[in-house]
Amino acid sequence: MVEPLAGFTPAPGSEGFAESLLSRPDRAAVFLMLLDDTEASTLISRLQPHELERLGAAMVALGEVDQTGMTEALADFVSEAQREVIPARDRAGDVRVLLERTLGLAKAESMMQRIAPDVQPFCVEVARWLAPAVLVRLIGDEHPQMIAALLLLIDPEPAAAVLSALPAPVQTEVIERIARAGPISRQAASTIDALLSQRIGANFGPSALLLGGPQEAANLINRAAGEVRGTVLPAIAERDAPLAAAIEDKLFTFEMLLALDPMAMGRLLRDVDSAQLVDALKGLTEEERTPFLAAMSSRAADGIRDEIELRGRIAKKDVVAAQRAIVEVAKALAAAGEIIMGSGDGDFV
Structure with missing residues (x-):
């Protein structure tokens, strides 16, 4: 025993x-x-x-x-x-992720075609979320047959927008092929998927094909009503503190500061180092600088403009670091209740 x-x-x-x-x-x-x-x-x-x-x-x-x-x-x-209970939602997607981790992308796609032939190819699914102008850039120079097949695989509205952006001769050939088309074979869909994978990776980098991540999670929290942040992040922190920190880091962006009202902006600027402000504004357009400069006196705003011009070229990483430092100041002020960032539905936002 x-x-x-x-x-x-x-x-x-x-x-x-x-x-x-x-x-x-x-x-x-x-x-x-x-x-x-x-x-x-x-x-x-x-x-x-x-x-x-x-x-x-x-x-x-x-x-x-x-x-x-x-x-x-x-x-x-x-x-x-x-x-x-093991949820059934997106089971094919879960299986695909598991196979990609163990077999690699190519073998995983081949296996998915055998075990789930009706599942939409991954990059075709991604294409459904791309703006029509982006799709035209990706596949506009392809053979009309390829374009026609893709338009049949995506939703009608973006497909129509893509068609409208094509040259007139190509439009004619695409419509003719769509009118003559029968069911799209799995092999044709896989060919389109491979093409999109190559084009998306070449134009936007491999990360464009990655779904999810801390930024996507933060975007959802920022858009959610109620106290989602106050409920979700502490629960995640109990299981994975680094992940919760990564999400929280993405919750507050420098672009959110552009929406501060003049009083809140003025309060923020009192605690911001002037050199950091110059570096941070260096990476913005004149229009984007307006909320910051409008919260200052005319004399102070002119001084900042002069310093930006005299600053010369600055590395992008230094601009990002300066903006991040200002965001940290804003987070501290929001936590203390001195300013409100975003909609004001939660502790910070």
């Missing part, structure tokens, strides 16, 4: 066992040891420090585990799994 780990209270016996032989941390430790090293490492990487400490102590303290102990650990896992 395997003795329960000292210091832990055994949980009630799992279904099918008269009494529990192992504590919950013991059973978790046994289950982890039944996995291979890669799987175990993946699970461990998701644990918080206190969880890892507790689990590690259980693994070290366990002696030899017999078949009864292993069976109890697996039964406990099954019991817990019965309480959970």
Whole structure:
């Protein structure tokens, strides 16, 4: 018999066992040891420090585990799994991400075509979110057959806008091919997907094909009503403090300062170093500088304009650093309730 780990209270016996032989941390430790090293490492990487400490102590303290102990650990896992629901939403997308991580993009796409042939190709889905002018730039010089196939794969309104932006001779050929077209084969859709992948990457960089991230999360929070920020970020911080910090860092942008009213802007400028302000405004157009300069006296505004001109060329990273420093000042003032950034629905915004 395997003795329960000292210091832990055994949980009630799992279904099918008269009494529990192992504590919950013991059973978790046994289950982890039944996995291979890669799987175990993946699970461990998701644990918080206190969880890892507790689990590690259980693994070290366990002696030899017999078949009864292993069976109890697996039964406990099954019991817990019965309480959970695995959502069906975007299952194909989840599978695609998993395959891309393990097989790479090319093999993953090939496998998705076998197991989910009706799933829309990834880059075609991205194309549905691109502005028509961008799509014209990406595929405008392609063969009319290729353009026609893409327009059939995206929504009618952007497709019509793309068509309108094409030269008249190309419009005629595209419409003729659309009128004659039958069902688009999976091979044709994959060819378009590969083309879009290459064109999007070449024009906007590989990151353009990445969805999500702290900035996208911050954008959603900034647009959400109510106290979303105050509810979501603390909950995320409990599980992943660096991720919560990365999202919060993206919540407040320098562009948000352009919407400050003159009184709030004046309060902000009192705490901003003049040299940092010059560097920050150096990266803006004259129109974008207006909210800052309008909150100053005419004499002070003219002085800042002169300093900007005399400053000469400045590295972009220095402009970004100066703007980031001013945002930090604004965040502190917002936290103290001295200014309001954004809509005013939350602690900061």
